[in-house]
Amino acid sequence: MRRRDFLYMTGLGAGAAMLPSLNTFGKIITVEEALTPVDVKLKKQMADIALNAAKGKGASYADVRIGRYLNQVVATRETRVENISNSESYGLGVRVLAGGSWGFAATNKLDNDSIAKAAEMAVAIAKGNAKLMSEPVQLAAQKGYGEVSWKTPVEVNAFSVPIPDKVELLLSVNNEALKGGAKYVNSNLFMINEQKYFASTDGSYIDQDIHRIWPNFTVTKIDETNGKFETRNALSAPMGMGFEYLTPKDEEKIKGGPVTLYKKRYDMFEDVKEATVHVAEKLKAKPVAAGKYDLVLDPSHLFLTIHESVGHPTELDRVLGYEANYAGTSFLTLDKWETKKFNFGSKQVNIIADKMEKGSLGAVGYDDEGVKCGKWDIIKDGILVNYQTIRDQAHILGLKESQGCCYADSWDSIQFQRMPNVSLAPGEAALSAADMVKNVEKGIYMFGRNSYSIDQQRYNFQFSAQLAYEIKEGKIVGMFKDASYQSNTQEFWNSCVQLCDKNDYRLGGTFSDGKGQPSQVSAVSHGSPTTRFNGVKVINTGSKLG
Template sequence: MHRRDFLILSGLGLGGAALPAMFGKAIAAEQLLSTLDPAHKKHLADAALAAAKQAGASYCDVRIGRYLRQFVITREDKVQNVVNTESTGTGVRVIADGAWGFAATHRLTADGVAEAARQAVAIAKANSKTQTAQVQLAATPGVGEVSWRTPIKKNAMEVPIKDKVELLLSVNAAAQNAGADFVNSMLFLVNEQKYFASTDGSYIDQDVHRIWTPMTVTAIDKDSGKFRTRDGLSAPMGLGYEYLDGDAAQKFVTPNGVVNYGMSYDMLEDAVAAAKQARAKLSAPSVKPGKYDLVLDPSHTWLTIHESVGHPTELDRVLGYEANYAGTSFATLDKREAGFRWASEQVTIVADKTQPGSLGYVGYDDEGVKTKQWDLIKDGILVDYQTIRDQAHILGKTASDGCCYADSWSSVQFQRMANVSLAPGKAKLSVADMIKDVEDGIYIIGDGSFSIDQQRYNAQFGGQLFYEIKDGQITRQIEDVAYQIRTPEFWNACSAICDDSDYRLGGSFFDGKGQPGQVSAVSHGSSTARFDGINVINTARSLG
């Protein structure tokens, strides 16, 4: 599990009082199925747009958001928490006198949103007195009245709590029967109902659904007190409850017998495997440090992509706008101009907001820009960054890439990471065929702890499961593995990528950025990939 995810989720079972404070007010389950009338939202948006223009704004956009979340949290045979939350309101962003201004309100009346618009204009005019350059906004033609909805088959909010609890408790029981001493499991469901309107002439109504089923299984050696855990191998997805249809689960059986999942997930099966693998960790030998060829499963690689490619290609980091919080980027503008070799010729990495099932899949971003796919790294060469409307001119672009996002109606939208993914290999290649050529390697499955420097250049990554590879054969499970990288050297060491039949998504609900901090949901896809000659360290800690 991502460190940030762990810190957020580890507190969720402590009581219902903390959750509404983080995610909105607590509501009854049936309220999760209600919506706001689009005609009423258009009426409110028009009131805000008119007030902003009358107050002197040259541009205005309005976001009316209703953010719904459900948490079902269990441990062993007990339900720890069931919480439903709602947060609803309006955010108004304007340009006046060449500067940005933003204000928000929970008052869903014409007078309320108009007052927020006037406040945003006043803030923009105040900002303009100290701003050294005027905002340059890339043109975005209005699209009129349109709607978009995540193409789900079964709305998870409609599934009775009883069914969800029964699923999680059966998962916990299956893990315990398979040898687990402790097990936590939960459902985290999200529905973002977002309405966007702008002076460009857009009225965009979107209904976004996401789901996650995190699980942690713990095995204990009662004689020594030693314990090991294995988190679930599910990925958070932009899907409905059909994701949990175990009978139809899309399964990827790895050469060592571990089952991973794609666009569907058999949670029961994974719980049983997790219990057995956590117990096997207790007796697995510790890795010998040294240079190894790494075979990285997509359930692991997503996090390496996120940290070492996704973040350093965000243009605001490249420009230094995030220097005081989450770091800048080694991938400076001169590198793109010079055709910087980021990776081997095997590697093409794309940004994509249109990929079905991904967390970042939407029709339009929070600036009203239609989403798209574009290359960041092409055949190993850095070719582009991730850009929004007020940055496009810096790269000589005439349009935004459609990757602007706010995590709430009360937060201002800004540049956020698109789904950033490693393209599958073009030649037919299975995982088994890839491993046949590895003489001395390690097969890594699942994401673990990590660290990375402020410029996204030096990093270290752990994982969930580690298997030794000797002379083309997987020999045994090992432990205490982490690998160290310098971003360009690591990606230039990529010697093979499996074909699209092995492609899967990983991701996070909690990609943090900004001040005040915001989180966004983002996926990263890949097929299994091989990296040669990577430095591996031993992370074991002595208790003596």
């Protein structure tokens, strides 16, 4: 479908332009339906039916989650529209404690009888599970908050922006890439709205409205003389924001060096223009020589290393071996935490969990078992001091209350321990990335996430980047290709020697972090400043040099 034809069709109404879905779930709906919320009084009535039914069947505790999950996808390639979809998934899940064990059931039939039957089934499941339990669930105390609400502080609801405007944006981005010599380009907008209502026998009735957005593209150029090609993805970060994320402010840009960087908002046009230049450079870039280098890692790259080597191994269920089949356990066993002396990294390394950071993917007011969210230290001055917990794990660490790390990706998924935003705190001394580079004799400056691997205990790993630039005697002298660094988590974080200040701090993140069986996905951000790591092993992944 060409631009002219598409814009004509969308002028007739959003429903006329519905195309098959790339990445959605639930039923297809119109934009107008997506913008119509469910009445809070109705949600409270449904929650009370479930809670009363659960208590009536003998539950010692019960909570209810009523979830309405909205997805919108707009996908384009070169001069045409590939996909547009609005979808909704809406239903109710009931979790109970009975006989010291958990039980869970869910339904998308929201009449009174169906809701009550789901609660009764959850109790029956819990009582059946209790027969297999060696010890009862220990649930941390949690006060009730009454009727409260929280909303992502969006300026523009992304679902309210007309689809033709979004298509025009993406096709204009594609046009910039084609003008810059790209052979292929695709661009996408992913938008999510989670309307979540939580109620429990503790006395909480919590209504939350959560928004996330992710603009992305991939640019490809081909060397016609030899048929080789290179690509570069957008350096955007998915964010917990509205459509205002795509209206950049000049004062928020970090300029200088080979890449324009964005503090809070994102310029898709500027990024795609630079991407066409970068892929041309990548076609001519020299292979990296294997060896030890000082690495200068931009937040657009470092977030993924934080996610894999810090975020996952400090999930308490992995530490305890409860989570093993999906991506492994953790080397950060309890005995290391108990010493209060385990050297995770250098004294420069301070890792903070924060469920409230504005603009982050994981920002919510309350988690999915009604715990008010906050922040805490995980690594303090290089020492492991804490993990990530939920209500039935808190007693293991001697905590009086949960840290608010419970999440379910749908109304029909049981909530369990998921990663909060886990971030590397900036340095205290004033330092820009440009000044950091000036002090590097032999190094590599890396941007953007790319391929990686890490072992089942989150210890030995390998990461590459979208862009890798050679630093020689304090100057960026050209681009490397096929550069990937290898290390283990403890060695790598102990090689951290310098961090830029808070003016350079930025968020990266992932829209779909997988965990559990049946698998669930969550969205989580990781902030950091540009950071220097000395003497890290770099290999060449494209030849025998590595």
